[in-house]
Amino acid sequence: MMHVSPVREPLINGEKSYKDITKDVVAPVRAKPGKLWFVGLGISAIVMLIGFAMIGYTIWFGIGTWGVNRTIGWGWSITNFVWWVGIGHAGTFISAILLLFRQKWRTSINRAAEAMTIFAVMCAGLFPLIHMGRLPLGFFILPYPNTRELWVNFNSPLLWDVFAITTYLLVSLLFWYMGLIPDLGTIRDRMKTLWKKKVYNFLSFGWKGSARHWQRHESMSLILAGLAAPLVLSVHTIVSFDFATSVIPGWHTTIFPPYFVSGAIFSGFAMVLTLMIVTRRALNLKEYITVGHVESMNKIIIATGSIVGIAYITELFMAWYSGVEYERYAFMNRALGPYAWAYWIMMTCNVISPQLLWFKKLRRNLAFTFVLSIFINIGMWFERFVIVVTSLHRDYLPSSWAMYKPTWVEVAIYMGTFGLFFTLFFIFIRVFPVIALAEVKSVARSSARKFLGKPIKKQSSEKQ
């Protein structure tokens, strides 16, 4: 048998056998959803519909219904786009990069995090489409043979984005669904009614757990992870090119790609924590998503959060060191100008607050982590707001300086994407297994309390 280090705490607590794992994870799918679930779904769906109505309103009356103007052409819409794409980075990071690094704790959270990725990217994709103004002509961004014999501009980062986001959404969806096939097979075999069995058999593609299928499945997962790992890094790199290749002070910097990627993983993990701390409780999965898992995620938060902090300070230093008047002004204006409040919210939430995680007590404290994760979500939204709005609002020509405030239409559309995100998430937790069953079982022998025997040393107890 494999050697097991006794120092490492178990990934699955509470003496769970393979049968218990199946039972616990399938339980939310088999059970009748509670009142709270219907209330959550109902509220999300209503908010989503209001958002969709406001999208319709925008298309009908035009972008004039928004607060954007000639100076600040990219308002909340692009801020929200970058924010949602960033959140969509944790899932594939967990399932691809952590798979390549053989991080076993990934197995308990990768399914839900990947689902979250897909939903977040769907929310993100909405914004550039709406912002183009004439949504019915949205297909103009695709290179297709047309009567004007024109092609799209392959030199533009905005077009690279089209390819990057589309590829990311499709490949994440493929990776996620391929992982789901065996688990959907498990659900099919646990279902009692015939029509449910048929539906889940259809969804599971007729999975039967044959050794040959598993061998191909594993080989495919590894290659998909290898393909998805650079893909994750490329997506936010390309999003950062939208800014970095322009000649706007505050945008035109070479540190943007790594700075954006680490910021994306930072905010993505914050969102995973926000959701999982609630989900593990609501679905009774505390033995699978343990405090140890939360601590591991918090370690990634502190690593990426520190990179983001260094990037902010590097930006400031380079603005001063470059000696470029415009560059210097852009950063002075960020920190001390009319949008200074946004800059300092960003600094507090993203640079100072994650540093508290150096304390082990706080890393393992769920209530603290939950609050902190929301702080980071807010901070990362303000980072994008600061980058987009404060860099634009005072440009080279003082006569065209302006301020920007969103209208209720923009606010409602942003809220609407939350509605869309949570509607999809609520449906997901009742239809699909929230935890990658087969993967958790495959690490159980080396990491579950039942197989590890008696705990050597009790870790600090769970605080709720």
Add this chain to the structure above:
Amino acid sequence: MRAIVYGYFTDELDLLNAVKELQNKGIRIADVRTPFPVHGLDAALKLRRSHLPKVAFVGGLIGGTLGLFFQVWVFTKGWPLNFGGKPFLSLPSFIPVTFELTVLIAAFSMGIAFLLRSNLGPGSIPDILDEEVTDDHFQIILSEKNNNLSETELVEALAATGALDVKHVNAEK
């Protein structure tokens, strides 16, 4: 009519031992079904390595090449447009789209190849012998087809390895 004999274990280590035991007796194993990929089973069953990585490689090669050449064609032959005096053939700016298409085609060609090769897909009806295989049963299936032993001999051999609940059915295949 060919008989199929099957039984299960509840521990993957017992399964691995049983596989080896049966193989030492010269019995061919038709299939092994498990709830999760068991470490060491591929080697024990002497399964050939999957060709899926090669499919992904070829898919990626096709995607990348087509993507790159399409962009080059558009900007040099299709409709060369002057963007601020920049060169028509600006290879560095074609890299992002080329990369994305490489990944996209590689991933999907492999995914589709996996489903086709494993005969899985929407509407595929599996021949499930034991529903607990997707829970905690590790099942060994022996077939009369590729063994010279009779049905009763196969049942005995499988039961001798410690397999639980050994059953036999007559299958068409």
